[in-house]
Amino acid sequence: MNTVRGIYILIIKIDKTLRLKIGALDTITFSAGMYAYVGSAQNSIESRIKRHLRKEKHLFWHIDYLLANASVEIIQVYYLTGDKTRECHTAQIITKHNKPIPNFGCSDCNCNSHLFHLDDFTFLNNQQLLTLPTM
Numbered sequence: 050m051n052t053v054r055g056i057y058i059l060i061i062k063i064d065k066t067l068r069l070k071i072g073a074l075d076t077i078t079f080s081a082g083m084y085a086y087v088g089s090a091q092n093s094i095e096s097r098i099k100r101h102l103r104k105e106k107h108l109f110w111h112i113d114y115l116l117a118n119a120s121v122e123i124i125q126v127y128y129l130t131g132d133k134t135r136e137c138h139t140a141q142i143i144t145k146h147n148k149p150i151p152n153f154g155c156s157d158c159n160c161n162s163h164l165f166h167l168d169d170f171t172f173l174n175n176q177q178l179l180t181l182p183t184m
């Protein structure tokens with residue numbers, strides 16, 4: 050497990066409307082609900098997920114600023130093996146179904162976003178994703 054490289058999708062629940070300053074981005078309003086974040090870990094997915102699940106950490110990625118909030122919780126983690134190209138491909142699949150948060154998590158690629166407000170995530174069932182325990 051420690052050596053699994055690939056991409057992951059965090060399913061995130063936000064309990065109440067939040068206005069957060071996200072790194073170098075402007076303040077973003079997140080309405081309460083479910084979100085999906087797509088990332089890649091080319092060293093170890095497991096250690097990356099552990100980092101995402103920790104509240105106390107140095108805030109580095111956009112997603113860190115969101116996950117550090119007490120009203121934000123990761124409720125499911127999906128992953129699959131693959132390189133960074135697959136990460137952006139997955140982001141583009143999700144964007145067809147759901148509402149992107151512009152410029153979030155995509156400073157180093159050409160996507161519109163890697164974070165999506167989910168209306169419906171049943172389509173993920175068709176993507177042959179594996180799940181990781183969140184505890």
Ligand SMILES: [Zn+2]
Nearest residue numbers: 137155158160
């Ligand atoms: Zn991308």
